Amino acid sequence: MNGWIDQALWCLDRRQATVLITVAWIQGSAPREAGAKMLVSASHQWLTIGGGHLEWKAAQFARARLSAGEGADRWIEALPLGPALGQCCGGMVHLLFERLRESDRGWLEALRAGQQSPAGCVREVGLGEAGVAPWVRVWVPDETDAAFHEHSAQPDRLLRPDPVRGCLTLRETVRPDPLHVVIFGAGHVGQALVHILGTLPCRVTWVDARDELFPDAVPANVMIEATDTPEAVIDEAPPDSCFLVMTHDHALDQRLCEQLLRRDDVAYFGLIGSQTKRRKFEHRFRARGIAPERVARIVCPIGEPGIEGKQPAVIAVAVAAQLLRLRAERSRQVAAPVLRAAEAAH
Numbered sequence: 001m002n003g004w005i006d007q008a009l010w011c012l013d014r015r016q017a018t019v020l021i022t023v024a025w026i027q028g029s030a031p032r033e034a035g036a037k038m039l040v041s042a043s044h045q046w047l048t049i050g051g052g053h054l055e056w057k058a059a060q061f062a063r064a065r066l067s068a069g070e071g072a073d074r075w076i077e078a079l080p081l082g083p084a085l086g087q088c089c090g091g092m093v094h095l096l097f098e099r100l101r102e103s104d105r106g107w108l109e110a111l112r113a114g115q116q117s118p119a120g121c122v123r124e125v126g127l128g129e130a131g132v133a134p135w136v137r138v139w140v141p142d143e144t145d146a147a148f149h150e151h152s153a154q155p156d157r158l159l160r161p162d163p164v165r166g167c168l169t170l171r172e173t174v175r176p177d178p179l180h181v182v183i184f185g186a187g188h189v190g191q192a193l194v195h196i197l198g199t200l201p202c203r204v205t206w207v208d209a210r211d212e213l214f215p216d217a218v219p220a221n222v223m224i225e226a227t228d229t230p231e232a233v234i235d236e237a238p239p240d241s242c243f244l245v246m247t248h249d250h251a252l253d254q255r256l257c258e259q260l261l262r263r264d265d266v267a268y269f270g271l272i273g274s275q276t277k278r279r280k281f282e283h284r285f286r287a288r289g290i291a292p293e294r295v296a297r298i299v300c301p302i303g304e305p306g307i308e309g310k311q312p313a314v315i316a317v318a319v320a321a322q323l324l325r326l327r328a329e330r331s332r333q334v335a336a337p338v339l340r341a342a343e344a345a346h
Contacts, residue, residue: 002174003220004037005112007046012105016041019062020098023049024159024170028091030081034156035172042066049095054079058095065099073099074127074134076159076168094159096125096170110138111174120175129167141173177201177221179327182237184230184256185246186213189272192316193244198222200320202327207233208247231259240330242268242323244302254281261285261294268326270302270319 004020011018023036031050038055039046040062049055057079065071078094098104107123114121121140128134154160162169179202183190186208197204198219208214211226218224225233234243234256243266245256253271260269271281278300285295303318304325 002115004039004047005108007039008100009108012100012102017066018100019066020100021049021058021062022096023093024096025094026091026156030091030093034158054081054093062097107136107138114138114140115174115176120173123172123174125170127168132165132167177203178330180238180241181323182233182241183244186210187248188312189246189315192312193319194222196316196320230256234259239265240267244270246272261290269297269299271298271300272302273300
């Protein structure tokens with residue numbers, strides 16, 4: 001998730017001295033993946049790089065530099081998790097520390113704009129050496145970008161030596177999350193599901209005509225659509241979106257399902273209900289001449305098999321698990337062409 005960009009800009013807007021910490025390189029086992037972020041000020045901390053002693057030590061390094069007010073704005077700390085920190089992971093984590101200043105606003109705003117494009121954009125951080133000034137730049141990669149593909153082929157190592165400039169360079173891709181979820185219904189299950197998805201790496205569009213059911217505040221990755229024409233939301237959703245139909249009205253559920261069955265680019269199509277509801281809907285769709293293979297795309301009942309229970313929170317957990325499994329499968333599909341491009345480059 002890219003909420004760190006907005007949080008960093010929020011700190012700059014308030015002139016709050018802040019250090020951005022990135023997991024730049026993992027050797028062995030570690031509590032978080034390469035690219036995980038944390039922001040630290042003198043008195044606050046946002047996001048996480050894995051908790052525990054590692055996180056405490058990273059915050060200590062950041063605050064010491066903020067307090068000193070001198071030294072390089074960007075530096076690397078290599079922390080062995082077992083010997084130095086007493087953590088059971090036992091690997092080695094290399095952290096990139098960046099003291100953010102007003103001069104960093106440009107690349108942060110460029111990232112915020114660039115992450116909305118399908119290809120995303122790349123952030124490159126050069127630590128510099130004698131005679132080479134440190135730098136940060138942002139650009140949109142393409143299929144001929146050999147340097148980008150070489151870095152992307154090693155997801156645990158964003159930090160590499162730059163063969164031209166002779167210094168360490170971090171490259172990371174910032175792009176929209178591949179999982180876009182459209183939820184129809186602001187009832188109990190919808191509320192519970194949005195509560196969970198609001199903490200996960202995805203984008204959510206939440207649809208209902210009953211505006212009074214929506215909470216006053218929603219997570220940053222959730223957009224509310226209070227509309228009495230929900231079919232239009234289906235037509236406007238991007239390709240490979242995931243849809244969950246869970247309204248208060250079976251007739252509306254059926255209309256939304258029929259609209260979704262017209263699309264050929266739906267990644268997931270879930271309908272809340274029992275096997276009995278599914279059979280009734282199947283019978284009605286057959287009567288309308290809808291091909292059985294299209295109807296078979298509907299997931300009903302919804303949720304990861306084996307997670308039983310009818311409480312809204314239990315259903316929400318089961319559905320979130322199902323969506324996260326789909327997200328992992330799609331992420332592997334996205335990574336495959338990058339890996340092939342890197343192999344071809346060699």
